[in-house]
Amino acid sequence: MDTIAYLKERFEQLQTNPVNQHIKQMRDEAFTEFTQTGIPTVKHEEWKYTRINDFFGKDYHFTTDLKEKAFTISDLEPLQLPGHEEANLVVFINGHFHPELSHTRSEELEIISLQEATAHPQYSVIVKKHLGHSAAYHKDGINALNTAFIQEGVFIHVFKSRTASHPVYLYNITDARNGNIFAQPRCLVHVAQNAQVQMAETFATIGADESFTNQVIELVVEKDAVLDFYKIQNDAPNSKVVTTTHVHQVGKSVANVVTVSLNGGLIRNNLNMVMSAEFSEANMYGLYLGDGQTHIDNHTVVDNRQPNCLSNELYKGVLNGNATGVFNGKIFVRQIAQKTNAYQSNRNILLSENASVNTKPQLEIFADDVKCSHGCTVGRLDEDALFYMRSRGIEEKTATALLLHGFALDILDKINHEGVRTFVEGFITKKLDL
Amino acid sequence: MLTINDLRAGIEGREILKGVNLQINPGEIHAIMGPNGAGKSTLASVLAGKADYEVLGGSVKFEGKDLLELAPEERAGEGIFLSFQYPIEIPGLSTTNFMKTAVNEIRKYRGEEELDAVTFLKKMKEKMALVEIDQSMLSRSLNEGFSGGEKKRNEIFQMAMLEPKLAILDETDSGLDIDAIRIVANGVNKLRSAENATLVITHYQRLLEYIVPDFVHVLYNGQIVRSGTKELAYELEEKGYDFIKSALV
Known part of the structure; x- marks a missing residue:
């Protein structure tokens, strides 16, 4: 059975399980969206250089509970980040939240399943308001596909006026030791007013079979809060990853996102910075070092919805061997968003004849009193x-x-x-x- | 030490050096002077092994070895140092790390043990005093945002660290004020010994008041057209390069 047919079958099965009405409805709408738009092909403007639809012809599947149990604490050990003994751990195995391997260790925050959050007296409002906010920025089936299968996602809440004493480590692990894996981790992070947190996430594939991860993480940053988010991608060549990192700055806040992509088969990162509050600051930094056959695609969006915001963006790439890189950086400045400062730069070094990069800055400015700059360079190593x-x-x-x-x-x-x-x-x- | 014999070289098919002959012995300071476009910097680049330049004929022997056969890093290993006219800025690499790597790569080339951290730091401190630079400058990205004087002092600092047998100073005085020239020249003079030699390339006589040459050569139109002692430099300063040109006609 091909993956699309398999997905349909699994979706119908999923919807028969008891679940919160709001989520059930979201899934329904998302699956309809998915069936209408489908997996994006290279004809889709946003997917021109990144071909993922081929993989869906393969026999991917979601794991059963049995296979998840196959992943043990000793498998986790080599994948740990430094300082993990104190850190808060969120472990996804094949897209499923793994509560036994996960730990909440800082009293300044809480980590629960999305299911629990939807029934929580305080958090249900947040979930209702913010879960699925990224959909508006992705008119393609891949984002909808994740939403259609929301079940064991994670909700992280950083308490008001608290600074997390230790970071949150998010491990997206696919266990491809026993068949091709299609994993769809899902997270909603809420950094409450005046709170601060550092998060780091990694992606790891174990086993030699094919692995495809379609991850969506939505982060809500409230007034006076500070979010640091580090995405570290150093995965196996048999891994394909599509990530959507959607940062919504609902109050005047600071968000710093650093994306480092080193190894993997195919990497597509969507990063959205939605600046919905005046005087917010967003910093987006990226580094990609591709070699072999690795394909690394970074699509970023900065949406200036209110005046007086500042965004800095710098992505740097080095491509060797047959590696291919893509950078696409969009900056929207809405008509109301006067006094926007938005800076963007993408610099690339090509080390071999066969390495290539496609870089495209895009500015769409509807306000007249703004400072925006963008630039991109592609060159060889400095001979001098x-x-x-x-x-x-x-x-x-x-x-x-x-x-x-x-x-x-x-x-x-x-x-x-x-x-x-x-x-x-x-x-x-x-x-x-x- | 260095024997240049009928060296012809050019760039992009254009011949710039048209048969240069020069002999440098240990302990000597030579100065090459000449007007713009004479081929001064080309000569420096060819000796250091810059790939853009093509050697069209002649030979260069350094302590009996065919220098032109060696890669730039091998020439450094043999003891050649070029102080750049325009030192390159390298973001994200401190002078300290740069020098640690360079010193040890050269030691490796010579079959010597790597310097341990303590010995290296001691050596750094000693050489820093020589060119009057401080630690903070060495921790910054190499040459990035340095003033002209700082860049040239950094070059001489590197020279002091690498202790070359032959130092080639390419327009080291360009863009420097008198104080900076004095510091740079002072460093060069302190490094002078009976075993090493210096080749100073300059447009003006000014630097030669501070680094006094044993021999002065005039490079004009790709050839050394006159050689003499330091008095030749004064004569050039006084009469200008036109007097060479008219003497040749």
Whole structure:
């Protein structure tokens, strides 16, 4: 059975299970949307350079409970981030929240299942208001497909006026040791007024079968809150990942998102910064180092819905081998959003003949008193710098690695959590063979 | 030490050096002067091994080895150092890390042990004093946002760290005020010994008041057309390069 037919069957089955009426209705609408729009093909403007529909011909399936149980704490150990003993852990196995491996350790926050949150006296309102907000930004079937299958998602709430003493680590794990896996993790994060939290998420595939992850995480940032969110992608070549990270700044707030993509088969990241409150600040930094056959696509949207907001965006990429990169950065400035400051830059280095990148900045400005800039560069490694270093006795290979490390460093420096930053830098150093 | 014999070289099919001959012995300071476009920087780049330049003929021997056969990093390993006219800015790499890598790669080339951290830091401190730079500058990204004077001082600092046998200073004085020239020249003079040699490339005589050459050569139209002692530099300063041109006609 192909995946589409399998999805239909599973959806009908899913809807017979008892669930909160609101979620049930959302799923229904989303599945209708999915059947109408389908899996995006390269004819879709937003998916021009990233082909995912091919994979859906394969025999992917959701896991049964049995297979999830196959994943144990000892499997988790090598996938842990530094400082995990104190950190709050959210573990998804094949798209399902795994409560036994997950831990809430900081008293400043709470982690519960989405199901529980919908029945919660305080949280149900938040879920109702914000779950599925990203759909408006994605007129393609892939976002709807995740929503259609919401069941064991996670709700994270950071309490008002509290600063999380330890970060939240989110592990998106697919266990492909026993068949092709289609995983759809789902999260809703609520950073309450004047609260602060650092979150880091990773993606890992174990096993040699095919894995496809379609993740949606929606983050709501309230007035005076600060969110740091780090996405670290260092996955296996048999993994394909589509992520949607939707940050909604509903009050004057600061959101810092750093996306580092190092390894994987196919990576497509959608990052939306919806700035719905005056004087908000959004910082988006990205680093991608692709080699082999890796495909890395970053689509970002900044939606300035209110005046006086500031957004900074810098994405840097190095592509080698047959790797392909895509950067698409959209900045919307609505008519009301006067005094918007929005900066965007994308810089790429191509190291081989066969590596390529498609970069496209897009500005849609409807207000007249704004400062917006964008720019992109695609080039080779700086020959003069290379010669300068070699003339000091440094071998070409080492000089190249040092230059690339320097190129990556200003993005790495945006990771405010020292443990995570050192961890990521370790990967990069190893990748550059320094 | 260095023997340049009938060296011809160019860039993009254009011949710039049209048969240069030069002999440099240990302990000597040579100055090459010449008007713009004479081929001064080309000579420096060819000696350091910049790939953009094509050697069309002649030979360069450095301590008996064929220099033109060696990669830039091997030339550095053999003991050649080029102080760049325009030092390159490298974001995200501190001078300290740059030098740590360079010193150890050169030691590796020579079959020597890597320097341990303590010895390296001690050496750094010693050389920093020589060119009057402080630690904060060495922790910053290499040359990024440095003033002209800071860049040139950093070049001489690197030279001090790498202790070359032959240092080539390419227009080290360009864009520097008198104080910066004095500091840079002072560093070069302190590094001078009976075993090493210096080749100063300059447009003006000014730098040669501080780094006094044993020999002065005039490079004009890709050839050394006159050689002499430091008095030749004064003569050039006084009469200008036109006097060379008219003497040749």
